[in-house]
Amino acid sequence: MINTEDTLNVAFIGNPNCGKTTLFNAYTGANLKVANWPGVTVEKKEGKFNFQGNEFHLVDLPGLYSLTSYTMEEKLSRKYILKEDVDVIVDVADASSLERNLYLVLQLIELGKPVVLALNMMDIVEERGMEIDLHRLPEMLGIPVIPISARKRTGLNILMHAVEHHKNKTFDKIEHHHKNGNHIHNHHEEFAVVYSDDIEDKIDLIIERLKAKYPDMKNYRWYAIKFLEKDEEIIDLYTVSLDDIVDKNYEMEIIKQKYDFIEEVISEVLVNKDLKSASTDKVDSIFTHKIWGIPIFFGIMALVFFFTFTVGDYLKGYIESALTVFSELVAVFLNSIGASDFICSLITDGIISGVGGVITFLPNIFILFLALAFLEDSGYMSRVAYVMDGIMGKIGLSGRAFIPMLLGFGCTVPAVMASRTLENRKDRLRTILVTPFMSCSARLPIYVLLSEVFFEKYAMFAAYSMYIIGLVIAVIVALILSKIDRVKEINTLLIELPEYKSPNARTIFIYVWEKVKDYLTKAGTTIFAASVILWVLLNFGTEGFTGNMENSFGAIVGKFLVPVMAPLGLGYWQVIVSLISGIAAKEVVVSSMSVLFNIDNISSVEGMGRFSAILAENGFTAVNAYSLMLFCLLYIPCAATIATIKKETGSCKWALYSIILQFGLAWLVSFLFYQAALIL
Amino acid sequence: MNLLEGEKGRTYKIKSINLEHIVKRRLEILGMTENVDVFLLNKKKRGAVIIKVRGTRFAVGKEFAEGIEIGGDVDD
Numbered sequence: 001m002i003n004t005e006d007t008l009n010v011a012f013i014g015n016p017n018c019g020k021t022t023l024f025n026a027y028t029g030a031n032l033k034v035a036n037w038p039g040v041t042v043e044k045k046e047g048k049f050n051f052q053g054n055e056f057h058l059v060d061l062p063g064l065y066s067l068t069s070y071t072m073e074e075k076l077s078r079k080y081i082l083k084e085d086v087d088v089i090v091d092v093a094d095a096s097s098l099e100r101n102l103y104l105v106l107q108l109i110e111l112g113k114p115v116v117l118a119l120n121m122m123d124i125v126e127e128r129g130m131e132i133d134l135h136r137l138p139e140m141l142g143i144p145v146i147p148i149s150a151r152k153r154t155g156l157n158i159l160m161h162a163v164e165h166h167k168n169k170t171f172d173k174i175e176h177h178h179k180n181g182n183h184i185h186n187h188h189e190e191f192a193v194v195y196s197d198d199i200e201d202k203i204d205l206i207i208e209r210l211k212a213k214y215p216d217m218k219n220y221r222w223y224a225i226k227f228l229e230k231d232e233e234i235i236d237l238y239t240v241s242l243d244d245i246v247d248k249n250y251e252m253e254i255i256k257q258k259y260d261f262i263e264e265v266i267s268e269v270l271v272n273k274d275l276k277s278a279s280t281d282k283v284d285s286i287f288t289h290k291i292w293g294i295p296i297f298f299g300i301m302a303l304v305f306f307f308t309f310t311v312g313d314y315l316k317g318y319i320e321s322a323l324t325v326f327s328e329l330v331a332v333f334l335n336s337i338g339a340s341d342f343i344c345s346l347i348t349d350g351i352i353s354g355v356g357g358v359i360t361f362l363p364n365i366f367i368l369f370l371a372l373a374f375l376e377d378s379g380y381m382s383r384v385a386y387v388m389d390g391i392m393g394k395i396g397l398s399g400r401a402f403i404p405m406l407l408g409f410g411c412t413v414p415a416v417m418a419s420r421t422l423e424n425r426k427d428r429l430r431t432i433l434v435t436p437f438m439s440c441s442a443r444l445p446i447y448v449l450l451s452e453v454f455f456e457k458y459a460m461f462a463a464y465s466m467y468i469i470g471l472v473i474a475v476i477v478a479l480i481l482s483k484i485d486r487v488k489e490i491n492t493l494l495i496e497l498p499e500y501k502s503p504n505a506r507t508i509f510i511y512v513w514e515k516v517k518d519y520l521t522k523a524g525t526t527i528f529a530a531s532v533i534l535w536v537l538l539n540f541g542t543e544g545f546t547g548n549m550e551n552s553f554g555a556i557v558g559k560f561l562v563p564v565m566a567p568l569g570l571g572y573w574q575v576i577v578s579l580i581s582g583i584a585a586k587e588v589v590v591s592s593m594s595v596l597f598n599i600d601n602i603s604s605v606e607g608m609g610r611f612s613a614i615l616a617e618n619g620f621t622a623v624n625a626y627s628l629m630l631f632c633l634l635y636i637p638c639a640a641t642i643a644t645i646k647k648e649t650g651s652c653k654w655a656l657y658s659i660i661l662q663f664g665l666a667w668l669v670s671f672l673f674y675q676a677a678l679i680l
Numbered sequence: 681m682n683l684l685e686g687e688k689g690r691t692y693k694i695k696s697i698n699l700e701h702i703v704k705r706r707l708e709i710l711g712m713t714e715n716v717d718v719f720l721l722n723k724k725k726r727g728a729v730i731i732k733v734r735g736t737r738f739a740v741g742k743e744f745a746e747g748i749e750i751g752g753d754v755d756d
Contacts, residue, residue, distance in 0.1 A: 066709045099734040100711050255708045259716075280737075281721065290724045386739035389728045398741060399728065492741030493728050494706065499737075 007055045009085050010163055013077060013108065014092035015101050016063035017379070017498035019120045022507045023092055023150035024060045027160075029510075043417075051160040059086075065100075067107040068231065072420070075233065081111060088114045088163045095119040095132060095147070096499065098270060102262045105141065109192050112219035114166045115143045118159050123149040124499070131271040139175040140265050141192050151504045191221070193261050199253065202228060205245045213240055229254055280499045287380065293387040300380075304371040305467060309448070309460050312364030319363065320604045323356045327600050342545065346535055353600045354531025354591035358523050360603045361445040361587070365519055366512065368441050372410045373511040377503035381406070382495050389493045395475055396482025398422070399493045401431045405474060408438030409467070410515070412641045415440075416648055430481045432645055433658055436637040437474035439467050441519075442586035446632045449590055449603055453612045454625040462626065466633050473634065473665065522585055526639075530584040531591055534577070538596065549596070568667065569624040569674040570631060579631070585638050627674045634666035683729055683745040686720045692750035694718055699747035707748070710738065718750060 014020040028047025045060035061080065062073040081089060091108050093101035098119075108115050117138075125132060138145040144162045148155030174189050187194045194200065206224035210217060217223060226234040227242055228250040287296060327348060334344050375381050381403060389399030401422055408415035412435060419431045439447075443466070451462035537554035539545060549555055557580070558573025565571050570579075578592035594602035597614050601607045615624075636659050637645070646655040686692055694716050697704045711734040712718070722730040727742045740748075 068705075068709070097735045100736045103709065103711065251705060252708060255705070256713050259708075259711060259713050284722065284730070284737075288722055288730060290722075382739070386728055386730065389739070389741060390724060390726060393727065393742070399739070492743040493739055494710075494741065494744060495739050496710075497730060497737040497739055 007057050008164065008167060009057050009059070009087045010090055011059050011061055011081055011086045011088075012090050012092060013061045013081070013104070014063060014120075015065055015094065015104055017496060018063070018092050018094040018101060019150045020060065020063060020092040022504055023118065023120060023148070023156075024058065025506060025510050026150050026153055026156055027056075027058060049160070051157070051164070054164065056160065056163070064104070066104060067111075068229070071423075081108075081113060086113065087167045088116060090116050090118055090159070090163060092118045092120050092150075094121050096121045096124045096128065096130070098132065099262060099266050102265060103258060105143075106193055106258050106261070109141065109143060110222050110225060112222055114169055116159065116162050116166055117141065117143055117145045118155075119145055119147045120150050122147040122155070123152050124501070129272050133269040133271070137265070137269045140268065142174040151501075193258055195254065195257050199228065199250060199257070202245050202250070206240075206242060209240050209242060209245075210238070214238065225254065283500050284383070284497070287383050288386055293383075294391070297384055297387050300375075301467075302464075304368070304375075305464055306460070307371065308364055308368045308444070309463060312361075312367045313448070315363035315366075316360055316603065319360045320601055323352075323360060324601050324604065327352050327356065345539065346532070348600065349595060349598060350531050350535030351528065353594040353602070354534070354588075355523050355528050356600070357591040357594040357602050358445065358527050358587040359520075360601075361448065361590075362516065362519060364444050364448060365441045366516055368444070369410055369512050369515040370508065372407070373508045374503050375406075377501075377507055377511075379498040379500045382497050385493060385495050386497065391475075395478040396485070397427055397431060397478060400495055401427060404431055404435055405438050408435045408440060410441055411518075412436050412438070412440045412637060413644045416641065416644045419648070426485055429649060429654060430478055430485070432648060432654065433481060433661065434474040434478045436641055436658065436662060437470045437477065437634065439470040439633055440586070442638065443632055445587050445590045445603075447629055449593075449608070449611075450625045450629050452603075453608045453615075454622040462629070466629055469630065470633050473669070477661070477665070522587070526585045527588055527591055530581050530588045531595060534581050534588075534592055534595055538577075554596075567674070568631065568670040569627045569677075570670070572618060572620065575620075575628060579635065582632070583636055583639060585640070586632065589632060623674065623677045627670045627677075630673055631666045631670040634662055634669055636663050636666075681750055683718070683720070683731070683740065683748040683750055684723070684742065686723075686729075686750055688720055688723055691717050691719045693752045695749040695751045697748055699744060703744065703747070707744070711736065712748070718748075 012020055012024050024045065024047065027049040043062070047058045047060075049056045049058055059080070061077040064071075064073050064077060066074065067078050067081075068074055080086065089108055089111075091105050093105060095101075105115075105117055119132070119134075119137075122132075132147075134145060134147055144166055146155055146159045146162050148159055150156075174192060187200070195203070203221060203224040206227050207220040210220050210223060223234060223238070227240075227246055230246065230249045230251065287293060289296075330352060331344070331348055334347065339347075375384075384406060385399040385403055387399070388402040392399050392402055401419070403421070404415045404418040407418050415435050415438070416432050419428050419435065422428045422431060444463075447463040447466050448459075451459040455462040534554065537557075538549050538552045541551040541553055541556070543551070546552060554577045555573050558576040561576045562571045562573060565576055570576070574593070574596040578589045578596060581592045582589035590602065593611070594600065594607070597611060599607050599610050599614075602611055636642075642655050642659065645658050646652055649655070683692075694712055694714055696714065697707055697712070699707070716733060719732040720729060721732055721737065728739050729745045730737060730739050732738075
């Protein structure tokens with residue numbers, strides 16, 4: 001953590017869907033560091049921002065509704081904020097649903113650190129004809145309130161200005177109308193929320209005890225409230241005997257009284273509260289319709305994949321042409337400097353055809369992530385949870401579990417992480433086990449290549465069928481797992497449905513750019529390394545460097561496994577070696593094929609022609625190709641997924657289950673398909 | 681009457697929440713406290729409902745909806 005004199009540490013916090021990420025991105029641009037919080041897989045974003053000669057170090061905390069200590073995200077955020085080196089907290093609130101957002105604001109104020117409230121989405125508030133009294137609100141809360149719009153990028157400088165000015169200030173004097181009343185606990189100028197007399201009495205008593213035992217504690221009031229709420233973390237940390245004061249858990253009353261205060265605030269600051277545009281409700285009456293909701297969802301997904309294949313393929317052509325030119329130029333260059341055959345072969349056959357074979361699929365992946373970003377940013381994703389809740393309920397999961405599964409179409413790694421939003425551990429484990437069956441974008445190049453070579457005009461249907469089969473198998477596996485688990489517990493849906501909004505170009509750009517960067521990094525590292533290793537394994541044998549791959553180490557291993565894969569129609573050592581190397585990353589299956597069959601630019605028209613000719617010579621037909629596609633869809637997840645499963649479940653056991661389950665299923669399904677196809 | 685038995689398009693008040701403590705607390709944190717208005721936006725035959733509480737929409741699954749007692753149709 002940076003904490004020099006002139007760096008201001010600012011923590012961004014807010015409810016989910018409050019536009020916090022958009023605001024954070026508006027300051028840092030794509031120039032942010034994404035890492036995990038130490039020891040856990042909750043994502044942590046950090047960035048820098050310079051304002052009027054000062055450096056701000058910004059940290060984006062997870063989106064949350066409250067600051068209790070019950071979920072990992074909440075514990076983490078609270079601990080982080082309580083640390084000395086957070087100078088200012090910026091609470092981002094969605095002004096268009098101020099009432100609910102104020103709850104977290106009140107909890108943050110109670111922490112006693114400098115808080116600045118960023119009232120986001122002011123443009124939407126205006127659009128709807130609502131008005132917020134920006135003079136009265138800070139008076140009642142005692143903290144600066146800055147109206148902003150992260151999407152329209154208004155108010156951003158003023159917000160940072162306020163942050164700078166309030167770094168040493170905790171409370172402004174509160175102008176509350178109770179101040180002249182004859183309230184026993186006349187704290188109305190000090191604290192935004194003053195509780196009922198019985199609770200305030202108890203707070204005073206607890207503070208007395210705490211002062212006696214812990215004279216150096218800061219913000220006694222907050223700790224006293226936590227003791228009344230029976231906050232486990234605080235009780236564990238501070239051993240004070242309070243049984244005579246805290247005779248029961250006051251949490252519900254404290255929540256209720258905070259909301260009572262919020263109602264007071266809302267009634268004073270919000271004008272035209274009910275004059276909301278009904279556009280979200282209108283859209284929802286179609287999208288969440290009890291009959292049409294499901295077909296609409298499948299229609300949207302069909303459209304997503306249609307664009308992924310058609311537009312993606314169109315763009316792919318350009319990358320292929322560029323790659324051909326590049327490969328030829330490199331070959332000419334290598335010849336001109338008199339490089340050895342060994343080096344020429346490594347660079348052109350190993351690296352360029354391996355890495356290049358994967359890079360040509362970038363447009364498909366770009367389009368797929370673009371579509372997923374649209375679904376997420378528009379607010380549709382949470383509707384999917386509602387729409388799918390009935391179906392998911394039948395397989396023992398809540399509709400919410402469908403979100404990680406849907407994200408699995410992009411990449412399994414973040415999808416497995418997204419399962420974190422499920423509270424029930426057994427639900428989580430089952431979701432994690434079925435998520436890899438949702439065909440990820442890395443498997444897309446395999447389908448595109450094989451289906452274009454073998455299914456010509458039906459190529460899109462062949463590729464699309466993989467997604468359906470993956471989904472069906474995920475559902476069947478989830479059903480079987482829930483029977484084994486004997487699920488009886490309640491797996492109930494509870495999710496906020498945010499207002500629909502037109503997706504923000506910047507947010508989408510950054511989201512997609514992150515994914516594209518990941519893909520390119522993977523091409524440059526994992527796939528590069530796999531291509532080189534594969535090239536070595538295929539060009540070296542027991543007798544050293546060999547010109548004939550048939551004698552290589554790779555071939556020896558592949559041939560050894562032929563009997564296992566022959567019943568699936570995949571008894572070709574080259575295919576087996578490709579599949580093994582695909583465990584590094586699924587795209588590698590394609591790059592390996594190009595290295596193994598010695599075809600540069602495998603996804604170009606000529607490359608595919610040669611590929612199909614070579615395979616046909618060996619009796620590898622459309623049936624074998626489909627069996628291979630099925631196998632690739634289902635078999636062992638990639639190394640990154642295995643590592644993520646291990647991390648998320650906290651044990652090797654589940655990663656191992658996942659490997660065994662997927663290999664077994666892949667073998668079985670491909671076997672059944674191939675044998676059935678042979679009989680027919 | 682519970683939330684599942686409510687009628688689409690009407691506003692009710694939450695009377696009580698008869699669910700385990702941890703769930704009840706989650707719902708209250710989201711603003712579903714006693715006596716608050718809930719507007720029933722949508723419901724499916726067997727299953728989840730969509731409600732609007734304090735200006736926010738939530739999809740609530742069947743089991744939770746059954747545990748939320750409502751009453752006093754505000755529209756009447």
